Amino acid sequence: MSNPQHSAATPFFNSLCDFMATRRTIRRYTAEDVSQETLDHLLTLASRTQTMGGLQLYSVVTTRDQAMKRRLSPLHFGQPMVTEAPVVLTFCADYHRTTAWCDCRQANPGYDNLLSFLNAATDALLFCQTFCTLAEAEGLGLCYLGTTLYNPLGIIEALKLPRLVMPVATITLGHPAEVPPVLTERLPLTAIVHAEHYVAATPETIDRDYAAKEALPQNQAFVSENHKETLAQVFTDVRYTRRDCEAMSLTMMEALRRQGFID
């Protein structure tokens, strides 16, 4: 059976490739708003993303109110995008709604456990990434805030997330007020792709795969500004320290417990 969609390289696929190759994170936005109509259009299309059993185990809280942005800001370590973007979106792993549906339909849900959290987090993240692709293609600019996983308790409180809802990603969204250079800093595929089975890293493969990254002028500047000897030390000693990761792991456990996903 032939596939009507398939061809060597359609103009659409070529455009998508160009678009992906030149995408960049946008941290500065103009004063122009993002209309609810635009947002709804993008969210509706994004909801076409594959989802577990068609259950759509996610929800999104939109923040436009300035007071609410100021409340979220410190939870994202004061990153200025949170108060400066016209809209902030918090993507949540959500088993609350599905559980409520079951409760209303003489069904006995059993989704207060770790596996269900991971299923819902997966649904939420896939949905979020499709949303990001669509929003950027529309000409909007956005920044993905990984900090959502660092302060879940404060976000749960601020957004009044009920049991079985956990924030997993935050996007600041607006019209771009900057055109930053396209970052080309990515590891070669030899670092990330394994044929048939995983081949553990060796000092030789590390040198081969990280040499170009370590040689970039911006990364060398990063090392000297932080008074470190190696780029890896900037990550382990400054950006993502053991102490912070361990403390935030405890916070994450507490948040998962509070939201009913673990005992």
Added chain:
Amino acid sequence: MSNPQHSAATPFFNSLCDFMATRRTIRRYTAEDVSQETLDHLLTLASRTQTMGGLQLYSVVTTRDQAMKRRLSPLHFGQPMVTEAPVVLTFCADYHRTTAWCDCRQANPGYDNLLSFLNAATDALLFCQTFCTLAEAEGLGLCYLGTTLYNPLGIIEALKLPRLVMPVATITLGHPAEVPPVLTERLPLTAIVHAEHYVAATPETIDRDYAAKEALPQNQAFVSENHKETLAQVFTDVRYTRRDCEAMSLTMMEALRRQGFID
């Protein structure tokens, strides 16, 4: 500052919207192979996805060998796509490589904890979703296997995943041998979008948001085939039971412990 990318609706954005609105999961594939060149092109572009600190906390194991597919097949509950697709991709949350880099560079990594697993799983899933969009736009067909989270230990064993690597998603990929109808079964935005703060579901909002889904002929057939009273019962009693979710949560804890992400 004006944004050169932004305009009301570019032909590319319109094409992307049409593409998203008509995407479908493909479970049957032709005998035609997916070349390594095509795969590498798609993976390279997908690696442009945002990633925590530029660290790319993911890896992909590709499976083409028929014996390896037969080994993976039961771990995905014997879904025929695993042995029938020319290539199977297992996306993994990966802190092994980054930790090895740190070890080689006089840095002391502290990523053997829950937060680091979630950071890496996030990176892997965002990367995976961009890959899916690109692959489908190229004309390939794919099926996302959520079963990866159900049998992590068997997958870890089969693919020889070292400490600090966890499988989080599997994609079966090939050239489509079917053109299934576009599924239009999605909840209305009122079910998933909350303005400023989360509004918990009520029996009224559940009726409002689930009525159309429950009325679909295929879902009514699903209920009667399973001898259930409601669609929700098909999920709680047949597809995703409490017993299975709780057993698989224990397996997940064991896998996270074995891979070094929790104590």
